[in-house]
Amino acid sequence: MEMSLSKPTALVTGATGFVGSWVASELLSEGYRVRCLIRPGSDRRNLPPVSPDVEWVQGDLREPVSLKKGLAGVSHLFHVAADYRLWSRVPGEMIRTNVEGTRALLEACLGLTLEKIVYCSSVAALGAGEDSVPITEEMTVDTKTLIGEYKLSKYLSEQLVLEYSDRLPIVIVNPSAPIGARDIKPTPTGRIVLDYMRGMMKAYVHTGLNVIHVRDVARGHILAARKGRPGEKYILANRNLLLRDVFGILEKITGIPAPNVRIPRSVLLPLAYLSEGVSRVTGREPLVPLDGIRMAHKMMFYSGEKAVRELGLVLTPVEEAFRDAVEYFSTPEYLGRAARPLPGSER
Numbered sequence: 602m603e604m605s606l607s608k609p610t611a612l613v614t615g616a617t618g619f620v621g622s623w624v625a626s627e628l629l630s631e632g633y634r635v636r637c638l639i640r641p642g643s644d645r646r647n648l649p650p651v652s653p654d655v656e657w658v659q660g661d662l663r664e665p666v667s668l669k670k671g672l673a674g675v676s677h678l679f680h681v682a683a684d685y686r687l688w689s690r691v692p693g694e695m696i697r698t699n700v701e702g703t704r705a706l707l708e709a710c711l712g713l714t715l716e717k718i719v720y721c722s723s724v725a726a727l728g729a730g731e732d733s734v735p736i737t738e739e740m741t742v743d744t745k746t747l748i749g750e751y752k753l754s755k756y757l758s759e760q761l762v763l764e765y766s767d768r769l770p771i772v773i774v775n776p777s778a779p780i781g782a783r784d785i786k787p788t789p790t791g792r793i794v795l796d797y798m799r800g801m802m803k804a805y806v807h808t809g810l811n812v813i814h815v816r817d818v819a820r821g822h823i824l825a826a827r828k829g830r831p832g833e834k835y836i837l838a839n840r841n842l843l844l845r846d847v848f849g850i851l852e853k854i855t856g857i858p859a860p861n862v863r864i865p866r867s868v869l870l871p872l873a874y875l876s877e878g879v880s881r882v883t884g885r886e887p888l889v890p891l892d893g894i895r896m897a898h899k900m901m902f903y904s905g906e907k908a909v910r911e912l913g914l915v916l917t918p919v920e921e922a923f924r925d926a927v928e929y930f931s932t933p934e935y936l937g938r939a940a941r942p943l944p945g946s947e948r
Contacts, residue, residue: 610633611635611677612671612675615681615721616647616649617647619787621681622647622648624679626819631823633677634655636657638658638682662703662705677717680721683699683721684751685789696754703720707761717770717771717825717831718769719829722774724736724777726742727775730900733902735903736836736903737903742756772833774835774908775837775838776837776838777812777901777903778810779813780812780926782928787930798855806863809843814916814917814921814922817917821835825912828912835907836904836905836907838903838908839905842919854924
């Protein structure tokens with residue numbers, strides 16, 4: 602089906618995923634034509650259906666020819682695709698995908714006339730703190746806090762993007778932990794919500810994170826394309842919460858009692874090592890990822906004030922984000938026979 606020619610066209614990588622699908626749908630609501638770059642065999646349930654304003658194009662970040670085809674005639678590029686996991690059986694896999702895939706895409710952009718490129722980085726690239734002081738875009742990254750291959754890959758990718766910013770109109774956005782519907786895999790943060798709903802959270806560790814509605818993350822991408830300054834970074838973040846506060850919000854939404862037992866990180870480390878060892882043999886994701894436990898004593902608090910001030914991002918209450926996520930996971934697909942309506946819901 603041919604796309605209409607009266608609107609600007611945006612290429613979105615990662616549109617089959619959580620954040621990418623929201624970027625694609627928000628672009629459509631803003632009057633863009635959307636071209637989704639998808640790999641053969643990808644799960645396409647999150648994609649907007651093909652229409653005069655939506656095109657699916659097969660491509661792979663490891664295949665430069667397919668990238669040229671996907672970029673032909675577009676005015677905007679939103680590079681959202683990334684390998685986001687806390688564990689990989691193959692060392693170096695996430696770095697190859699996230700860093701070298703980004704390099705191939707930017708090389709394909711050279712020589713093209715693009716109005717704006719928005720690169721979806723992560724607060725993971727900004728490191729973490731030992732205290733509750735929120736990290737900002739201007740702070741120097743403490744590379745010792747880049748625990749795990751995912752965080753390192755996003756940091757290296759961001760440094761790579763900055764190297765191209767004098768040749769391409771690139772703006773970087775750094776989302777914190779997105780929460781909401783369509784978290785299809787789910788992401789590590791979505792896994793916390795899902796495991797809570799399954800009754801698996803019997804204790805908590807003293808750690809903190811920043812959460813934001815996934816729809817606000819998508820809006821932040823579009824605002825960055827409109828108002829963002831090339832070469833600049835914008836943290837897309839909302840509310841800093843301790844993990845026990847997250848559980849308190851989930852208790853109110855689900856009616857499932859929040860754990861009131863705090864477990865020391867030192868107790869979890871031996872279990873994490875054992876879990877990783879089993880995973881190396883089975884190839885399955887560990888129940889207790891070692892990198893997750895290593896990060897547990899860090900306060901992953903961030904400030905999104907710059908995006909609010911310069912981009913005009915309006916933030917949704919995080920309680921709404923958690924409720925949307927809980928409603929999304931409240932199906933037999935995720936909960937099996939334990940699926941049940943939320944308290945006060947008509948579902």
